[in-house]
Amino acid sequence: MSGSVTEERITWNTGEQSTVMYDLGVVPQPVGEAVVLAGGRVVSGKFKGRTVLSPGAQITINPLQCATAKGVELITGPSTLEIL
Template identity: 35%
Template structure:
């Protein structure tokens, strides 16, 4: 009886290992979490009135994944030219997409909607979305970033608000 039970346990373990190995590379709930440091620059600087600016974003991620331990970090780099912005619309809601390049060389494209609010001089941005292409396709993504200690008085005169930085988190489910 013990040898039959032991054989059944071994078969079950082999079968479950085969199922896990053949599954697509998709994160389990709460599997992939990342912390980030975010840097944003505006050229020319933002004022209280809208004008065309170039926005450079550089986010560096440090990540932990239980199903794909090779993913330990990532980066989002983007330059948007000719964007009409002012200090007053930093907290505007919106939608868009961006791509994370993982330390493994793979990418994930995320489509998102965002909301933002000022809390005691900190701009808190919450993005909710889905991985639409690449690694972790189909996963839901929640991204929260806090742009700390914004100098909104800089918006009143040239050169304006030229930079912002902060910290954030990503959760893939």
């Protein structure tokens, strides 16, 4: 579980906007890859007050970087935005 807070600004295809504050993050890392579940609330704009979940799988583009002193700087992959 993460103790940090992340803010995301979304612009919808209608031009409306939402600001989401994620205050829950669970990031288990089986075999070095991240399986992410972030949760929070829409704090302004469209869907204000609604709960949000964003599950996804983030993979390491270059797994050999794990063995370097610099480490992995970027993970990427699909995620979903669920507004409850």
